[in-house]
Amino acid sequence: MRFDITKCHGSGNDFPLIDARALSLDDAAWAAVARALADRAGPVGGDGLLLLTAGDDDHAFGMRMFNSDGSESETCLNGLRCTARSGFAALGVESARVRLKTSGAFVVRDPDLAPGVFTVRETAGPASRDVAAWPMTIGRAENIDAPIEGLPSDRAFTAVAMPNPHLVTFVDRIDEAELVRVGTVCESAPDWLPNRANVSFVEVRGRDLFVRTFERGVGLTDSCGSAMGASTYAACLTGRIAFDVPTTVFNKGGRIRAEASADGMVTLSGNATVEWIGSVDVDLAAGAASDLTIAARYPDEIAAWAAVRDAAV
The missing domain is CATH 3.10.310.10 (Diaminopimelate Epimerase; Chain A, domain 1)
Structure with missing residues (x-):
């Protein structure tokens, strides 16, 4: 064809x-x-x-x-x-x-x-924090800036659906090997995460963000738009940047303008x-x-x- x-x-x-x-x-x-x-x-x-x-x-x-x-x-x-x-x-x-x-x-x-x-x-949005909808079975309804048992990392993750599922953690410096390890576990669809999830490591650079993502169904990618949206919302949710204030989100593929609201709506311009x-x-x-x-x-x-x-x- x-x-x-x-x-x-x-x-x-x-x-x-x-x-x-x-x-x-x-x-x-x-x-x-x-x-x-x-x-x-x-x-x-x-x-x-x-x-x-x-x-x-x-x-x-x-x-x-x-x-x-x-x-x-x-x-x-x-x-x-x-x-x-x-x-x-x-x-x-x-x-x-x-x-x-x-x-x-x-x-x-x-x-x-x-x-x-x-x-x-x-x-797009609103972003959801209800992990039961993914489903992600971790014994609680949401996961905000907390470790997740079953991941090969003790970092704190924030779980956000945009509506595809994302796990976001904030790091001083992105370790791609660690990102791949965590992403590979999620990609394997374990019993507690049967529909898998995207995983992002995020550096906060003043009011800006730099995002690196292991994308569900793709692997390590230079850019993932919903991950940039989820990371912006997660950064606001955890007080790292402010709601309703424009920010620039960088990745290996380039950059976008972004803004998240407390109601979970996220705007990206790119x-x-x-x-x-x-x-x-x-x-x-x-x-x-x-x-x-x-x-x-x-x-x-x-x-x-x-x-x-x-x-x-």
Whole structure:
């Protein structure tokens, strides 16, 4: 089956994106497409697959996101900005209510984060502290700045759903090996955490944050939008930064503007960069992609974001 795709990224979190509004594949087929297109050894590669889906009475359009392992995520806030850009172009609008898997979000075209950087502001939430909903069985209803038995770390974690589950800990200096150890335990879906969780180590830098994430279904990634949102809310919740005050969140992929409110709503403003557009064949039975044709590249957008990324690290 041949697909038209847009290769895009939000804060370095990169994806092939498909306009699926007129397509009718089942979940198993989309999972196979995701594994084929996100395969880093294949012709496209990415952290997952984004789908622009049809709207309904309450939403202009929808988004689905499949991780590189074929699992479907509740949301992906870096991917949402890219999907919003595609939806804006398809419908000729600059703001929209978007349907996600288990929730919704509001998106609007924002002033450019930097010259030449297409920027989208997204508001999502409310964040939830109810770990029973994940589920995470730890003998209490929430976990705020406290260790979690079962993790290979005695650090204090804050558990937040955005609505996908996140464990956030604040560190003086990020130890990637330790992050991978903790993330790998969560990725293994232990009995007390059957749906897994994203894990973020966060450095507080004055009023700013630097976030490094082991993403569920992906692994160690340069950027995870919902993790940046969860980390911002967790930092406010634990008194490390203030609610309702803009902050800058950095990661290895770049940076975003962020703000969290006490009611759990989180606003992120960041890039939605298009690198190229093209088409590719996917053999659903074999789970493999081939015959990539690139119709157009966007080097000016790539260069504009590279300047932001290089200044952020």
